[in-house]
Amino acid sequence: MSVRVRRVTTTRAGGVSARPFDTFNLGDHVGDDPAAVAANRKRLAASLGLAEDAVVWMNQVHSANVAVVDGPRTTAVDQTDALVSGSRRLALAVVSADCVPVLLADARAGVIGAAHAGRVGAQLGIVPRTVEKMVDMGASVAGISVLLGPAVSGRNYEVPAEMAAEVEAALPGSRCRTAKGTPGLDIRAGLARQLADLGVKAVDIDPRCTVEDTRLFSHRRDAPTGRLASLVWLE
Template sequence: MTLEILTSDLLSPVRHGFFTRRGGASSGIFAGLNCGHGSSDQTEAVALNRKRVADAMEVKTDALIGVHQVHSPIVVTVEEPMTGEKPRADAVVTATPGLALTILTADCQPVLFADPDANVIGAAHAGWRGALDGVLEATLVAMESLGAHRENTIAVIGPTISQSAYEVGPEFLDDFMASAPENSRFFANGQGDRLQFDLPAFGLHKLREAGVGHAGWTRHCTYSDPDRFYSYRRATHAKEADYGRLISAIRL
């Protein structure tokens, strides 16, 4: 099966892709294009999957640049392929051609950034904690340090968990209300004391509030489409031992 790569017209003509799970070498609960070495999948299968992604992005495998994601607002600037242990961070930016910036997700938001005029790109992992703590704004600041202008920057959120699938408890709301009372609009009433959180709407709000020129979401829900996407929450509900990781990439 060939790879399925979702793209956004907003980011065109910058080379990018939100890869689905289709077209990979992994099997079992990881069936498809699992690109997460942090999973318990076979190392050889993950390596082959990543090689297929590198080929699709037309870069060498060592030019697939990623970080050790920790749900933080930390951003790393890269100028060359990484060697050794990955830095603990949740976003990466570059102005160097030939490097493909990547983010791994399984419900959290993968966000790809580009200022085509300045030839600066970025990629961020924005779960609820990272988005609340400012990883999207920090990515824009790091891009500006390389010559980008946020009013010229495009940011697109890829496949992520949608509001109908994201049930949370009342204590979850407290963190958002402490940050800004108007954040209550990203929550809807659920069953009993449960709430439904709109992660992509919150991500779009944070991007637009930060002043990006254009912001969008591909409108794909990871939880509700098991044939195309991995989902941490769906795997947890199914009592599966582990879950695959989707990869999103962008390059100059």
């Protein structure tokens, strides 16, 4: 029997952080007052109806490392960019400010995953590694649904032509042209194609561009700035 899957992405609004992290910064590695970040994370958990230690955070490092978590934690999972779990009411959190938050779930199997897919992690294969770990825990590829959260769009992600070609070789479908007609990357398009090639049939893409939407944090637009959180959990 399927369980209910919840997916949430925050915005900049509703927190206590001062500029330039105003106001709902959930990243603890960007130079914000730690007390403000802690208050924001406490507010987030309460608004989701979860205990504070039931929101599991990562110390993200732009890797292809995937960790399995099976219960509440009071500290972040270190040196990883994806979490997988089969536990109910345990939210897996990704922080981002242009990179792609990837929220995965097989509701029938009761297995979820959350991955941080920036250019480097996507190129290294963080998403296929996450799918593989979910399958190891009983998920089926065909049963997995995915949300690719807010991120920088291809029209605003300009990179050198050599970098675009390098990423395209590892993540086909990601190379594009920016709004200025220069070489660019659309990481979400590449991930959507990668997931389809893996056999994942249900992929939704949040249309918001972090650079364009000032309600969202964007490192490319505003550095230094805060971080959004994207979370997935099983009710």
